[in-house]
Amino acid sequence: MFVLLTSFYLHFIPPMYDDVVAPVASLMLVQQQDLGEQLTALDKLMRGKDNQADVLESIARLRVTAVVLRNQLFAAENPGEDDSKSEMKKIIKSSRRDLAKIADNLMGVILHSRRKEITAENMKIWESAAKSLGQLGDPGAHDLWQIFSKTKKFRDEADFLKLCLVEIGTTKDYTKTAVLIDLLDSSEFLYIAGAAEALAQFGDAPGKQRRTAVEALSKLVSQYYENIQSTPSNEESQRKYRICSQPMIKALSALTGQKIVRPLEWTEWWNDNKNKSELWQDKDE
Numbered sequence: 283m284f285v286l287l288t289s290f291y292l293h294f295i296p297p298m299y300d301d302v303v304a305p306v307a308s309l310m311l312v313q314q315q316d317l318g319e320q321l322t323a324l325d326k327l328m329r330g331k332d333n334q335a336d337v338l339e340s341i342a343r344l345r346v347t348a349v350v351l352r353n354q355l356f357a358a359e360n361p362g363e364d365d366s367k368s369e370m371k372k373i374i375k376s377s378r379r380d381l382a383k384i385a386d387n388l389m390g391v392i393l394h395s396r397r398k399e400i401t402a403e404n405m406k407i408w409e410s411a412a413k414s415l416g417q418l419g420d421p422g423a424h425d426l427w428q429i430f431s432k433t434k435k436f437r438d439e440a441d442f443l444k445l446c447l448v449e450i451g452t453t454k455d456y457t458k459t460a461v462l463i464d465l466l467d468s469s470e471f472l473y474i475a476g477a478a479e480a481l482a483q484f485g486d487a488p489g490k491q492r493r494t495a496v497e498a499l500s501k502l503v504s505q506y507y508e509n510i511q512s513t514p515s516n517e518e519s520q521r522k523y524r525i526c527s528q529p530m531i532k533a534l535s536a537l538t539g540q541k542i543v544r545p546l547e548w549t550e551w552w553n554d555n556k557n558k559s560e561l562w563q564d565k566d567e
Contacts, residue, residue: 345414385421416449423455444476451480478529489562507545
């Protein structure tokens with residue numbers, strides 16, 4: 283089962299990001315390479331200079347390894363009738379261990395002592411590492427939130443921190459719903475947009491979490507809209523609405539399945555549907 287799963291992914295799933303530059307044939311060879319060797323090679327490259335392309339390719343290869351591991355983990359957690367339970371437990375344990383190991387090393391890329399200076403070259407490497415953390419599930423979400431909330435190095439890099447928020451959404455770690463909701467009223471507009479983009483990927487989150495997110499999103503996007511109507515000359519309000527409204531409406535649609543584009547109509551929808559328990563059941567019920 284797992285050989286078929288890996289082969290299917292490598293043969294038929296296209297690269298997820300533009301910086302995944304390694305050809306499929308070489309990526310297949312990487313899957314046969316020991317994970318420890320991949321991590322050692324990446325660390326060696328990070329200690330070098332003027333090798334951005336090689337570092338990006340190494341991260342891209344590691345990202346594919348991570349996706350294959352997550353696919354294997356999912357398959358082991360949802361076994362077929364003929365799968366050995368003891369074997370599945372081993373695969374679950376080893377996959378989780380390897381994913382955590384990859385997360386630690388990607389975090390090391392972002393915080394590497396040899397690449398402290400914020401340059402365009404380093405930023406591209408850090409962005410690639412952040413996107414790879416997004417493929418790791420819970421371990422990636424933890425590290426991405428640590429980068430966003432505790433790493434002083436990037437406190438003035440709002441675009442990069444927004445990316446970290448978006449990638450938390452990619453991890454599908456629904457335990458991060460509450461902290462993302464808190465950011466919807468941030469003083470930094472890019473963080474609002476990033477949190478909304480993350481929540482737009484939580485369409486399968488537990489019903490209670492989706493309901494809480496929809497309540498906050500519908501309230502705030504309407505508030506931001508009313509602000510530009512009441513004070514049309516306020517450039518700050520205009521900018522806030524311009525940056526934040528579309529990601530918030532996108533999130534609302536993803537969380538509810540409703541195609542509504544006007545902010546005030548979302549307020550009406552919420553008032554009409556907030557107490558309909560059937561809308562807020564968990565998706566697997």
